[in-house]
Amino acid sequence: MDKLRQITRKRKEAHAKLTKMDSKVYRAFLEMEKAAYSDGALSKKSKELIAVGVSVTIDCESCMQWHIEQAVGSGATKEEILEAIEVGMEMGGGPAVVSSRFALDVIEDVFKE
Numbered sequence: 001m002d003k004l005r006q007i008t009r010k011r012k013e014a015h016a017k018l019t020k021m022d023s024k025v026y027r028a029f030l031e032m033e034k035a036a037y038s039d040g041a042l043s044k045k046s047k048e049l050i051a052v053g054v055s056v057t058i059d060c061e062s063c064m065q066w067h068i069e070q071a072v073g074s075g076a077t078k079e080e081i082l083e084a085i086e087v088g089m090e091m092g093g094g095p096a097v098v099s100s101r102f103a104l105d106v107i108e109d110v111f112k113e
Helices: 001-020 024-038 044-058 061-073 076-108
Strands: none
Touching: 001 061, 001 076, 024 044, 044 061, 044 076, 061 076
16 A cells, blocks of 8 residues: 555655644634644534545545544544545546545555455
């Protein structure tokens, strides 16, 4: 899964660069992200599963990878992640079905199948 490792590496590199450059917008984004995914009326796990579905719908590979990993880290099962992907497929139609292929690769990697 070289593509997954490359996405992770690029995400970490960009994070480090933006942090080092003291980007006010990026700092605000990280705070917003922290607030958005903290437990509230919905659990962090539920919010991550929502983000998985949205990521599939908008075809954001890095987002799919990140939110699937975060969902698993928050206790989501493979079945829950699949259902979130399926919601994204329904909302996005054919193009989202195509983007779900990447999400399936991430599941395979995360669950070491």
